[in-house]
Amino acid sequence: MKLSARKKLNEWLITLPSLTWLAIFFLIPTIGIFVIAFKPANIDGSVGSGWTWHTIFSMSDPNYPAIIWRTIWLTCVGTAICLLLAIPMGYYIARVSPRWRNYLLMLVIVPFWTNFLIRIFAWKVLLHPEGIVKQILLALNLVEPNTILLYNSGAVLLVIVYSYLPFAILPIFAAAEKFDFSLFEAALDLGANRFQAFIKVFLPNIKVGLISATLMVFIPALGSYIIPEIVGGPDGEMIGNKIAQRVFVDRNLPHASALSAILTFVIMIPMLVVLTAQKREETIPQKKVGGRP
Amino acid sequence: MRSKIPFYTTICVLIFFYLPLLVLAVNSFNESMYGGSWKGFTWKWYIQLFHNQEIWNALQKSLLIGIAATLMAMILGTMAAFALHRYSSKLQFFHYTLIYTPMVVPEILMGMSLLLFFVALGIDLSLVTIFIAHVTFCIGYVALVVLGQLQEFDFSILEAAMDLGADWWTAIRKVLLPLLAPGIIAGGLLAFTLSIDDFVVTFFVAGPGATTLPLRIYSMMRKGAPTVINALSVILLIITFIIVFFSQRLRQSKP
Amino acid sequence: MADFLEFVNVSKSFGSLKVLDNVSITVQRGEIFSLLGPSGCGKTTLLRICAGFEQPDSGKVLLNGKEITPLPPHRRQVNTVFQSYALFPHLTVWENIAFGLRIAKKPKAEIQDKVEKYLDMIQMTDHAQKKPSQLSGGQKQRVAIARALINAPQVLLLDEPLAALDLKLRQRMLVELDEIHDKVGITFLFVTHDQNEAMSISDHIAILNAGRLEQMGKPAEIYEAPRTSFVAAFIGDTNFFDGVVIETKETEYSRLHIDGFVDVLVYNDKPKKVGDFVHLSVRPEKISIAHDEPAKTEKNHRNLIRGKVEDVIYLGANTKYWVRVGEYKIAISKQHKRFLLDEKPILWGDTVWLFWEADDSYMLDRYRAEDEQLLSLPSSVD
Ligand SMILES: Nc1ncnc2c1ncn2[C@@H]1O[C@H](COP(=O)(O)OP(=O)(O)OP(=O)(O)O)[C@@H](O)[C@H]1O
Ligand SMILES: [Mg+2]
Numbered sequence: 001m002k003l004s005a006r007k008k009l010n011e012w013l014i015t016l017p018s019l020t021w022l023a024i025f026f027l028i029p030t031i032g033i034f035v036i037a038f039k040p041a042n043i044d045g046s047v048g049s050g051w052t053w054h055t056i057f058s059m060s061d062p063n064y065p066a067i068i069w070r071t072i073w074l075t076c077v078g079t080a081i082c083l084l085l086a087i088p089m090g091y092y093i094a095r096v097s098p099r100w101r102n103y104l105l106m107l108v109i110v111p112f113w114t115n116f117l118i119r120i121f122a123w124k125v126l127l128h129p130e131g132i133v134k135q136i137l138l139a140l141n142l143v144e145p146n147t148i149l150l151y152n153s154g155a156v157l158l159v160i161v162y163s164y165l166p167f168a169i170l171p172i173f174a175a176a177e178k179f180d181f182s183l184f185e186a187a188l189d190l191g192a193n194r195f196q197a198f199i200k201v202f203l204p205n206i207k208v209g210l211i212s213a214t215l216m217v218f219i220p221a222l223g224s225y226i227i228p229e230i231v232g233g234p235d236g237e238m239i240g241n242k243i244a245q246r247v248f249v250d251r252n253l254p255h256a257s258a259l260s261a262i263l264t265f266v267i268m269i270p271m272l273v274v275l276t277a278q279k280r281e282e283t284i285p286q287k288k289v290g291g292r293p
Numbered sequence: 294m295r296s297k298i299p300f301y302t303t304i305c306v307l308i309f310f311y312l313p314l315l316v317l318a319v320n321s322f323n324e325s326m327y328g329g330s331w332k333g334f335t336w337k338w339y340i341q342l343f344h345n346q347e348i349w350n351a352l353q354k355s356l357l358i359g360i361a362a363t364l365m366a367m368i369l370g371t372m373a374a375f376a377l378h379r380y381s382s383k384l385q386f387f388h389y390t391l392i393y394t395p396m397v398v399p400e401i402l403m404g405m406s407l408l409l410f411f412v413a414l415g416i417d418l419s420l421v422t423i424f425i426a427h428v429t430f431c432i433g434y435v436a437l438v439v440l441g442q443l444q445e446f447d448f449s450i451l452e453a454a455m456d457l458g459a460d461w462w463t464a465i466r467k468v469l470l471p472l473l474a475p476g477i478i479a480g481g482l483l484a485f486t487l488s489i490d491d492f493v494v495t496f497f498v499a500g501p502g503a504t505t506l507p508l509r510i511y512s513m514m515r516k517g518a519p520t521v522i523n524a525l526s527v528i529l530l531i532i533t534f535i536i537v538f539f540s541q542r543l544r545q546s547k548p
Numbered sequence: 549m550a551d552f553l554e555f556v557n558v559s560k561s562f563g564s565l566k567v568l569d570n571v572s573i574t575v576q577r578g579e580i581f582s583l584l585g586p587s588g589c590g591k592t593t594l595l596r597i598c599a600g601f602e603q604p605d606s607g608k609v610l611l612n613g614k615e616i617t618p619l620p621p622h623r624r625q626v627n628t629v630f631q632s633y634a635l636f637p638h639l640t641v642w643e644n645i646a647f648g649l650r651i652a653k654k655p656k657a658e659i660q661d662k663v664e665k666y667l668d669m670i671q672m673t674d675h676a677q678k679k680p681s682q683l684s685g686g687q688k689q690r691v692a693i694a695r696a697l698i699n700a701p702q703v704l705l706l707d708e709p710l711a712a713l714d715l716k717l718r719q720r721m722l723v724e725l726d727e728i729h730d731k732v733g734i735t736f737l738f739v740t741h742d743q744n745e746a747m748s749i750s751d752h753i754a755i756l757n758a759g760r761l762e763q764m765g766k767p768a769e770i771y772e773a774p775r776t777s778f779v780a781a782f783i784g785d786t787n788f789f790d791g792v793v794i795e796t797k798e799t800e801y802s803r804l805h806i807d808g809f810v811d812v813l814v815y816n817d818k819p820k821k822v823g824d825f826v827h828l829s830v831r832p833e834k835i836s837i838a839h840d841e842p843a844k845t846e847k848n849h850r851n852l853i854r855g856k857v858e859d860v861i862y863l864g865a866n867t868k869y870w871v872r873v874g875e876y877k878i879a880i881s882k883q884h885k886r887f888l889l890d891e892k893p894i895l896w897g898d899t900v901w902l903f904w905e906a907d908d909s910y911m912l913d914r915y916r917a918e919d920e921q922l923l924s925l926p927s928s929v930d
Pocket of ligand 2: 591592593707708
């Protein structure tokens with residue numbers, strides 16, 4: 001009894017520092033977003049006292065649905081492109097010799113360790129009217145001389161894929177590395193062609209990697225702010241830009257909070273989908289084995 | 294016999310990854326402002342960069358915050374990893390969720406919520422608020438890297454040390470910490486690069502005058518002095534390569 | 549019976565390593581054919597060439613008279629039971645077995661019927677909804693077999709299907725495998741490095757060594773009439789002698805002079821004349837050992853020798869003796885009928901009589917000294 005009380009005390013002592021820090025500086029502020037969304041805004045930029053539904057109702061501003069919609073489709077398409085590129089690449093990295101595998105992994109990781117702003121800036125330079133991409137496309141006669149590559153949704157999509165692709169490659173590689181490639185031969189042996197073997201055997205077996213790749217791209221992409229800020233222009237704005245504008249331009253914190261709350265809900269959707277799917281999967285086989293706790 | 298699609302995808306993606314960085318590096322030596330064409334080799338952007346006092350001040354602040362936040366995150370993260378590894382209670386489940394979520398939450402939400410928090414409490418934005426914000430998003434990374442190493446650690450070594458007469462504090466100090474040092478340092482390096490690199494959260498919680506390097510780069514980008522940024526990027530890239538190289542070394546020299 | 553599956557002069561190298569060297573093997577319809585050989589001799593490679601996972605550098609594979617070498621794996625009527633089973637972990641037992649039929653887009657009802665039939669055959673009906681991770685080794689094994697058989701292949705390839713099982717289970721599965729073979733009547737090409745497995749289950753055996761075919765034949769032929777020193781030493785145990793023919797008797801028998809040994813009488817399983825070199829193999833159980841001199845028989849074709857016992861290993865069912873005769877140490881295996889009752893035990897240091905019939909020795913076509921290392925030796929080799 002005394003021993004377990006002592007153990008409990010030790011646990012609290014060692015847990016408390018990080019727990020307190022994160023509770024104060026992460027949990028409470030996050031809850032704060034939902035609270036402030038119901039507060040009135042003062043003209044001078046401070047948060048007023050009392051409670052109001054006004055901010056929530058102002059979300060129906062005709063500007064917002066379009067931007068929320070653009071945020072969602074840019075994120076979904078960006079995630080899909082990332083997966084489409086990451087699956088063959090993760091597969092390839094998992095199949096090469098260990099030495100090459102390390103080099104390839106390094107090559108994937110290094111750009112993701114490079115300063116985020118600089119990577120986006122590099123694209124701004126590339127897509128600039130006098131930049132190299134425009135010059136090449138012009139030379140190939142693929143664009144008109146007055147086409148603008150920068151400051152539109154396409155540019156945002158491109159940079160989103162560029163920025164978050166490594167987050168998709170790494171978990172898919174990790175799953176593919178654990179995949180037993182003799183299963184592939186077994187499928188061929190049983191009459192499947194290579195494409196069928198890939199779809200019916202490889203993909204289901206790297207499901208965990210696919211799910212975490214999706215989340216790792218989807219969530220940060222939804223919250224993109226600096227990418228549309230630099231390469232998006234007015235036609236490429238996302239929710240993140242609106243939040244920043246409410247904070248830095250109008251200084252309307254309740255409004256920014258309400259937008260953040262919406263963003264939080266949108267992020268929760270895929271996470272809840274995954275969580276419930278996993279729960280269901282965990283419970284089914286357990287029922288069938290029976291007896292096992 | 295094998296499909297070539299994975300191979301070609303990999304090559305294309307790698308070109309896609311490195312082309313922008315390469316163009317940036319080449320342009321940092323280009324006389325031309327927007328690098329559409331090659332107008333001759335020059336060091337002048339680098340020279341301009343070295344004479345740009347604002348950048349050096351910003352770098353100083355970034356380093357200061359980076360080092361302070363990293364040390365704090367290393368302490369909190371290592372303790373958190375111990376707790377997570379040693380105990381498995383409801384408390385630790387909650388603890389783990391709290392450590393994990395900040396890593397998946399988009400930066401803008403974290404910046405926004407911290408800004409609200411500081412405003413609500415009437416705390417003036419300064420270097421200290423940036424420090425707090427950076428520690429908050431770095432703890433998780435340190436904790437998970439150290440946790441990974443703890444899971445490979447053979448705890449019977451600790452018992453052996455105590456068996457040989459060491460009290461538990463000595464055992465931890467002389468046996469456990471040295472063996473875990475590579476993990477803690479790797480976690481710290483990760484935290485340091487994240488801190489040095491961070492723009493979005495910092496942008497929300499930075500007070501007037503608390504301009505870190507990314508904030509300075511951003512304002513230079515807006516004002517349009519791309520060539521100096523090119524030069525700066527190349528230098529940062531080189532530093533990144535060196536850090537990645539060493540952290541990779543650390544990871545490979547696991548005990 | 550017609551030749552059904554044929555490997556014709558198949559060669560294969562990985563880099564500079566020659567893994568298969570001009571191997572020709574013929575398998576007949578409906579039989580169990582074993583590929584037997586030590587680890588790394590190329591058995592799996594030959595199987596993979598048959599399944600289509602590897603291409604031979606030269607030579608071809610014929611199935612039913614048609615060349616299948618250029619066909620991709622999924623176009624061959626050949627299915628494999630993999631060494632590690634390779635069951636699909638994301639599918640249930642039922643779905644694993646149905647995989648091939650579903651790929652072939654067979655009607656639902658037919659799939660249902662067949663899967664149930666095969667589940668019944670392997671006695672796994674109760675486990676149909678389990679995932680492979682919830683099965684025991686023997687169960688996985690049976691699912692792997694059913695999954696391959698349900699496609700009604702012309703040939704079933706089995707790559708050491710029993711290697712991952714423990715000894716008792718291995719013996720039981722071997723019997724089950726034999727029963728399944730009797731039920732389905734499909735040709736089995738069975739790879740193993742366990743000679744007992746191969747001997748007990750096969751109609752024919754091919755012995756491979758370092759990528760070369762050493763001998764192909766019925767189990768008894770291979771045991772009783774090994775053509776090379778490798779086969780003689782790899783299957784069972786034996787004694788090797790090198791001798792020169794010094795006298796031929798009635799053309800059927802020869803007298804050999806063996807350096808460092810006594811002269812022995814051998815049956816000429818191949819025509820020999822005086823002066824020929826002969827490599828001889830005599831199995832340990834063909835040699836009798838006794839304290840007392842045995843009574844003379846009518847035809848005097850017996851070799852009778854005296855020697856000194858240097859090692860005795862009691863193995864339960866039999867005892868192994870190593871007896872020194874000249875420069876040779878002869879291995880003898882003896883079964884006991886009334887061991888504890890009235891046999892006077894033969895002990896270390898005893899001087900004993902050894903004798904074997906001239907008909908029980910066998911002349912080898914090819915002899916290599918390094919094959920002697922395959923022979924079992926007493927632990928106290930001097
Ligand atoms: N893909 C490959 N690349 C290079 N060498 C290979 C390859 N596959 C097999 N080998 C080599 O070929 C030789 C024969 O291999 P194989 O797998 O056919 O042997 P095996 O008879 O099945 O052995 P075991 O009984 O151990 O399974 C071995 O030396 C092996 O190292
Ligand atoms: Mg093998």
